[in-house]
Amino acid sequence: MEFSKFFNSSIKLNIILIISFSISVNSLILLPNINNAFYLLFHLTFIYLIFYHYHYYLYLVALLYGILFDILLFNNIGAHLLTFLFLLILFILLRKFLIKLTSYQTIFVYFITLIILLIIEQFLANLIHNYKFNIISIFNFILISFIIFIPTVFLLTKLDK
Amino acid sequence: MAPKFQIKVFQLSRFVKNFTIISIVSLSFLLVFFSKSDLYLINGIKIISSSVIIPITRVISAPVNAFSNFVDEYNQFKSLKFENKILQEEIIRLKKWQTLAIQNSRENKVLKKLLNATDNNLTLVKTASLINRNDSIYSKLINLNAGYEDKIKKNMSAINERGLVGKVIDTTSNNSRVILLTDPNLSISVKSISDGIFSLLTGNGDGKYLVSSFIKENKLPRLGDIVVTSGTAQIFPVDLLVGKVTKVEKNRFFVLPFVDFKNIDYVQIVTSK
Numbered sequence: 001m002e003f004s005k006f007f008n009s010s011i012k013l014n015i016i017l018i019i020s021f022s023i024s025v026n027s028l029i030l031l032p033n034i035n036n037a038f039y040l041l042f043h044l045t046f047i048y049l050i051f052y053h054y055h056y057y058l059y060l061v062a063l064l065y066g067i068l069f070d071i072l073l074f075n076n077i078g079a080h081l082l083t084f085l086f087l088l089i090l091f092i093l094l095r096k097f098l099i100k101l102t103s104y105q106t107i108f109v110y111f112i113t114l115i116i117l118l119i120i121e122q123f124l125a126n127l128i129h130n131y132k133f134n135i136i137s138i139f140n141f142i143l144i145s146f147i148i149f150i151p152t153v154f155l156l157t158k159l160d161k
Numbered sequence: 162m163a164p165k166f167q168i169k170v171f172q173l174s175r176f177v178k179n180f181t182i183i184s185i186v187s188l189s190f191l192l193v194f195f196s197k198s199d200l201y202l203i204n205g206i207k208i209i210s211s212s213v214i215i216p217i218t219r220v221i222s223a224p225v226n227a228f229s230n231f232v233d234e235y236n237q238f239k240s241l242k243f244e245n246k247i248l249q250e251e252i253i254r255l256k257k258w259q260t261l262a263i264q265n266s267r268e269n270k271v272l273k274k275l276l277n278a279t280d281n282n283l284t285l286v287k288t289a290s291l292i293n294r295n296d297s298i299y300s301k302l303i304n305l306n307a308g309y310e311d312k313i314k315k316n317m318s319a320i321n322e323r324g325l326v327g328k329v330i331d332t333t334s335n336n337s338r339v340i341l342l343t344d345p346n347l348s349i350s351v352k353s354i355s356d357g358i359f360s361l362l363t364g365n366g367d368g369k370y371l372v373s374s375f376i377k378e379n380k381l382p383r384l385g386d387i388v389v390t391s392g393t394a395q396i397f398p399v400d401l402l403v404g405k406v407t408k409v410e411k412n413r414f415f416v417l418p419f420v421d422f423k424n425i426d427y428v429q430i431v432t433s434k
Contacts, residue, residue, distance in 0.1 A: 018221065019221055019222075021218070022217070022218035022219075022221035022222045023218075023221070023222045023225050024298065025215075025218055025295055026218055026219060026222040026225075026226065026293050026294075026295075027293075027294045027295055027296050027297040027298075028225065028226070028229040028297070029229075029294075029297075029423045030229055030232055030233050030236075031228075031229050031232065032297040034225060034229075035297045035298060036297070036298065038225075039298055056178045056181065056182065059181070059182050059185045059186075060185065062185075063185050063188070063189060066189070067192065067206060067210075068210060068214055070196075071206060071207055071210040072210060072214070072215070072295050072302075073295055073298055073299045073300055073302075074299055074300050075207070075300060075302060075330060075331070075338065075340070076196045076197055077192045077193055077196035077203070077206075078193045078196060081189050081192065081193060082189065082193060085185075085186055085189055089186075125299055128193070129299070129300075129346070130345060130346050131299055131300070131345055131346075131366065132345060132366040134366065
């Protein structure tokens with residue numbers, strides 16, 4: 001209760017972003033899927049922030065995390081930064097349509113957006129950073145997404161009330 | 162008068178917001194465009210990320226790391242009895258080998274004196290421990306707790322007791338980043354020990370094997386052959402152990418590195434004499 005009083009939804013979601021970012025960039029040799037799960041949690045939280053708490057400061061958030069993810073995971077800037085900005089611009093363009101969606105449709109779009117983001121990141125990693133387009137990795141991400149998606153949505157909506 | 166003033170403020174703030182967005186998008190594209198160059202800004206971002214951001218992320222992810230360590234210790238504890246048996250058998254075997262090794266070492270020293278040969282061509286710069294690793298998603302990078310204050314420079318080689326680990330790609334005052342052999346963006350020039358076949362190896366992308374990207378005169382090495390650094394590219398010192406040829410195909414071959422990349426705690430940064 002104290003926690004809820006002190007922080008508003010946007011701050012709570014940003015704290016989740018910081019934690020999930022930190023865990024996803026510190027590789028755990030024995031539990032690599034935990035890294036992957038937190039990597040996906042970061043993406044889910046970021047999409048949630050854009051969908052439900054759109055604000056201009058999110059461009060700065062995208063810039064900051066995009067650069068940090070790229071530097072720490074590729075040692076060069078590119079894939080994540082472009083993907084996050086692409087997502088923000090796409091949201092502005094499609095905002096009028098997204099508002100009209102029902103809650104089930106929104107959840108579906110939310111999940112599809114996550115998968116598209118991951119595929120774009122892989123594609124850009126291949127194009128800019130010369131990393132192979134790894135189908136196995138994509139399937140692994142999709143599988144983990146299926147597992148964590150509903151609990152994550154539940155957690156985020158609970159935090160967001 | 163008041164409403165007019167309010168409208169002006171609203172328009173100005175919207176202009177500022179739009180301008181900020183356009184600036185951020187433009188800056189992003191410029192950063193992407195110049196990210197592979199040696200610009201001061203790019204280097205600054207890399208330095209901040211490895212000297213400030215990595216320690217912060219380590220503190221935040223400490224509980225998860227502790228949990229991972231606990232799982233590791235539990236697994237080790239579970240297999241303790243079985244490992245004990247294996248180790249006892251290995252001690253007996255190693256004792257026999259030790260006697261042979263001492264004999265060979267004496268013989269080697271005598272032969273080296275006769276040939277007037279030098280011991281090796283490496284200079285140890287620093288032994289550093291691993292502080293964190295970024296090798297589960299995309300790239301294969303590790304971060305070390307030593308930087309240019311310890312005389313570590315870009316392009317120096319990182320080795321451990323098993324062989325070549327990778328190459329230093331970035332250094333800050335107290336940290337440095339090493340790209341592992343298994344990263345697809347690192348190429349190493351190697352030669353096979355038995356036939357002296359020269360080739361280039363890169364990471365296969367799976368984090369386990371290295372694959373040949375170029376073979377001189379299209380001669381393929383034999384299965385089981387050992388490959389070492391050739392020293393021709395002037396980046397890695399000559400004759401550092403790399404791995405063993407495990408698969409030979411029509412135009413390429415695969416090498417399994419000697420280094421166990423999952424169990425790296427310390428590495429030595431070395432350079433050619």
